[in-house]
Amino acid sequence: MRIAELERRTGVNRHTLRYYEKEGLLQEVARRGNNYRDYPEQAVQRVGMLRQLKELGFSLKEIRQVLDALRTDSIDCEQGAALMADKKATVDRKIAELRKVSALLGREQRRLQESAALQRQQGRCRA
Amino acid sequence: MRIAELERRTGVNRHTLRYYEKEGLLQEVARRGNNYRDYPEQAVQRVGMLRQLKELGFSLKEIRQVLDALRTDSIDCEQGAALMADKKATVDRKIAELRKVSALLGREQRRLQESAALQRQQGRCRA
């Protein structure tokens, strides 16, 4: 598919897609005779994963490492496995931290909601 | 405490601490007679939470909203509760996504590890 379609299907700006390619995040982008980029169907998923990881706080550099390892082939298996383990540990740590944050936000939300209820009965908010 | 101690205890550059203050992320920083900043003990925790949220992919702007709501007082309870609920939903969504990523990384790690084992027995990596 051409860049316009990938842009439409991923919601990612075409300039950004070219930027990702330049930064090595989207490899093996074929070109047609006219020099137009010709993305494989797979690219949609790849860009999706990229954006997801980015949203989760990973830098493009880190994401590239993971995506590279997922493409494998060029990378040593042992090394790839270690990278995956490392990234998984990072992700698991993030999950644990987010759980705490979620719990904290939940508690705070309930507290404020109760205050709001009181506020409706009485006067001002006394959080 | 003065800025040097907060820097030491949080591991955050003093220039960054002043930057956070300027951006409204650290409010109520008292000044001594000599105009030196005098942070309350609490600031250590606040900076810690800030950095943690940042690490998890939140922008300083988003973090400020949450920290502001946690300080409450100035904010409407109803509104604060809604913000907390909203941020909690975001966090919970992130957790769900990270679980998927973690699972994927785990699968990939095992696959590469098996390939590495085969590789040791036989020849090259065939991932």
Next chain:
DNA sequence: GTTGACCTTCGAGCATACTCTATACCTTAG
């Protein structure tokens, strides 16, 4: 072959989040 909708590259510009430098004031030890 001209129009219009694509596509290309290149380089400038921008927002965020620091990070550092310069200049100067404050404080404490010797």
Next chain:
DNA sequence: CTAAGGTATAGAGTATGCTCGAAGGTCAAC
């Protein structure tokens, strides 16, 4: 009093990750 070291502000500089516009090539329809 002076030197050393901590602090202040202001503003410049940097890294990352986009985002955009200009100049020009490609292509299908008319």
